[in-house]
Amino acid sequence: MDVLTGWWDDFFWGSIVILQVFLVALVMMVLFGLIGAAAKLSNSRIAQKLASAYTVIFRGTPELLVLLLIYYGSAIFLTNLFQLFDPSIKFVDIPPFWAGSFSIALIVGSYAAETFRGAFLGVDPGQIEAARALGISNFNTFIYVRIPEMWRLALPAFGNHMLSLIKDTALISIIGLNETMYAAEQAAGTTSKPFTMFIVAGCIYLGFSTVITLSVMLLEKRANKHLVGSR
Amino acid sequence: MSFEFSLIIDSIPKMLAGIGITLELLLLSMVIGTILAIFILLMRISNRWYLCWPAMSFIYIFRGTPILIQIFIIYYGFPQFEFIRESIFWPMLREPYGCAVLALTINNAAYVSEIFRGGVNGVDRGYLEAGAALGLSIRQRFIYITAPIAIRLSIPAYSNDVIGLMKATALASTITLLDMMGIARTIVAEYYAPYEIFISLAIIYLIMTWIIQNAFGLLEKRMSRHIRQ
Numbered sequence: 218m219d220v221l222t223g224w225w226d227d228f229f230w231g232s233i234v235i236l237q238v239f240l241v242a243l244v245m246m247v248l249f250g251l252i253g254a255a256a257k258l259s260n261s262r263i264a265q266k267l268a269s270a271y272t273v274i275f276r277g278t279p280e281l282l283v284l285l286l287i288y289y290g291s292a293i294f295l296t297n298l299f300q301l302f303d304p305s306i307k308f309v310d311i312p313p314f315w316a317g318s319f320s321i322a323l324i325v326g327s328y329a330a331e332t333f334r335g336a337f338l339g340v341d342p343g344q345i346e347a348a349r350a351l352g353i354s355n356f357n358t359f360i361y362v363r364i365p366e367m368w369r370l371a372l373p374a375f376g377n378h379m380l381s382l383i384k385d386t387a388l389i390s391i392i393g394l395n396e397t398m399y400a401a402e403q404a405a406g407t408t409s410k411p412f413t414m415f416i417v418a419g420c421i422y423l424g425f426s427t428v429i430t431l432s433v434m435l436l437e438k439r440a441n442k443h444l445v446g447s448r
Numbered sequence: 449m450s451f452e453f454s455l456i457i458d459s460i461p462k463m464l465a466g467i468g469i470t471l472e473l474l475l476l477s478m479v480i481g482t483i484l485a486i487f488i489l490l491m492r493i494s495n496r497w498y499l500c501w502p503a504m505s506f507i508y509i510f511r512g513t514p515i516l517i518q519i520f521i522i523y524y525g526f527p528q529f530e531f532i533r534e535s536i537f538w539p540m541l542r543e544p545y546g547c548a549v550l551a552l553t554i555n556n557a558a559y560v561s562e563i564f565r566g567g568v569n570g571v572d573r574g575y576l577e578a579g580a581a582l583g584l585s586i587r588q589r590f591i592y593i594t595a596p597i598a599i600r601l602s603i604p605a606y607s608n609d610v611i612g613l614m615k616a617t618a619l620a621s622t623i624t625l626l627d628m629m630g631i632a633r634t635i636v637a638e639y640y641a642p643y644e645i646f647i648s649l650a651i652i653y654l655i656m657t658w659i660i661q662n663a664f665g666l667l668e669k670r671m672s673r674h675i676r677q
Contacts, residue, residue: 277657278650279618289642387514412525426512
């Protein structure tokens with residue numbers, strides 16, 4: 218444990234970065250998932266095609282490939298764009314934090330789109346008809362009837378998506394984000410104790426996934442509260 | 449920004465030279481991982497705490513951490529110990545190839561055993577009761593009733609897992625292995641043309657995904673012949 222002296226703060230700040238990436242990517246993931254699900258459920262043929270292309274592409278290519286393509290691709294694009302205005306600029310890139318969060322959100326969002334679509338279709342039509350019969354407006358039906366029901370159906374899969382998201386944050390160290398994995402690599406390089414360092418990083422990730430799993434369990438319990446005893 | 453097609457045409461054969469390693473990693477870790485998964489599953493559902501607990505912690509640890517860390521622990525971490533460097537496994541663990549196979553296998557085993565457990569839990573109780581009524585032993589019931597149904601139920605999730613595994617093989621490039629991803633990264637570093645190279649590589653991966661998906665689709669169709677009218 219002595220070798221870890223002096224590295225704790227690196228690991229701590231790395232974990233904070235993971236948490237930040239996770240929260241930013243979570244918001245984006247939900248957004249991409251909802252847009253994808255809405256497009257899949259829409260009546261427009263083009264929107265349906267685009268949404269299924271989105272899911273097929275991001276489910277079938279390695280996460281690392283998507284990450285590198287978005288990071289280096291956007292860097293080349295931006296560098297070229299900025300050089301049009303100021304030829305003295307050598308290199309422009311999106312910070313790894315944003316490129317990374319965007320990429321993993323895009324990947325996991327493609328899975329979430331399918332989950333949200335399934336949950337939307339899984340809501341009992343009788344519930345919606347009942348709301349309509351009670352004279353509740355379409356908008357209020359969506360907010361007060363459809364969303365709470367969807368939420369319950371989508372939760373288990375959504376928990377898995379959050380786990381993928383937290384695990385994918387490790388990849389962002391490859392494009393140079395200062396997170397736990399990056400701290401572990403630095404520490405491993407300096408102390409020549411790579412096993413210890415990577416185990417610490419692994420434990421931090423295990424901690425994050427445990428927290429997510431437990432929170433999802435609690436949320437599921439809460440969401441299914443009204444069903445207890447009715448079975 | 450230009451999109452050079454000549455570069456794509458030049459680099460696709462170069463990247464395809466790595467498809468062998470990608471497929472080897474995929475097949476080895478799929479087959480060994482699945483065999484390992486069966487043992488873990490049997491331990492997990494054995495109802496004996498000394499078998500159940502190790503299996504549960506194995507699954508918990510390997511599903512709860514990023515596969516990148518597992519690869520790094522095996523490749524960079526293990527040589528820290530003298531006894532590993534002197535063990536008979538050292539020739540395998542010295543090479544990035546062996547480390548990648550080991551990491552992917554273990555990781556895959558954890559996922560697959562959970563998939564199989566889902567399949568086993570999905571088997572209708574009535575079948576097992578019928579089996580018991582016919583005087584089959586517990587072992588016979590597992591082999592002749594539970595296993596075939598559980599396998600059929602597991603196929604869709606299993607095929608997703610194989611696709612996930614194929615995607616994970618790209619991580620082998622982080623420990624200097626020259627699979628398709630590794631070759632692509634070398635070419636990009638040389639020509640700095642990420643669009644051309646990475647997009648063509650993505651298309652190769654998409655084709656592989658498509659093949660895997662359809663192969664399992666056919667298998668599932670074949671295995672559920674008796675259900676369709």
